[in-house]
Each structure stands twice: as structure tokens, then as C-alpha cells.
Amino acid sequence: MGRAFYNPGSEISLWIFSREDEALGGAWLRNRIEKAQNHRDSLLIDADVYRLLHAEADGIPGAW
Numbered sequence: 001m002g003r004a005f006y007n008p009g010s011e012i013s014l015w016i017f018s019r020e021d022e023a024l025g026g027a028w029l030r031n032r033i034e035k036a037q038n039h040r041d042s043l044l045i046d047a048d049v050y051r052l053l054h055a056e057a058d059g060i061p062g063a064w
Contacts (some may be wrong), residue, residue, distance in 0.1 A: 015061045032059050
């Protein structure tokens with residue numbers, strides 16, 4: 001069981017966002033982005049620019 005977004009017009013019709021019983025919304029998305037940012041910060045990346053979100057790897061499938 002989990003939470004997913006459904007798109008009948010896509011080749012991938014279900015994007016599973018969570019396997020927990022949690023509401024998907026603004027707070028959920030902010031939490032995922034904060035976790036991704038904290039992870040990148042912990043890597044001590046020496047760069048001016050880097051990709052913040054890595055879709056499935058950060059728990060936000062379908063994000064570019």
C-alpha cells in the first residue's frame with residue numbers, strides 16, 4: 001500500500017510517492033526538499049551550482 005499520483009495518459013500511469021499513510025501536499029513536499037538539501041549539505045560539495053533534487057533517489061519520483 002502507498003500513496004501515488006495516477007495519470008492514465010502516461011506510459012507510467014502510477015508514480016508512488018510514499019509507502020506510508022501520510023498526506024501528500026505542501027508540507028510533505030517541503031519535507032522531502034529539506035531532506036534533499038540537508039543531504040547535499042552533508043556531502044560538502046565544492047561547487048557554485050549543483051542539482052538539488054534527484055527524483056526517485058530523493059523520494060520525489062517524476063521530478064526533473
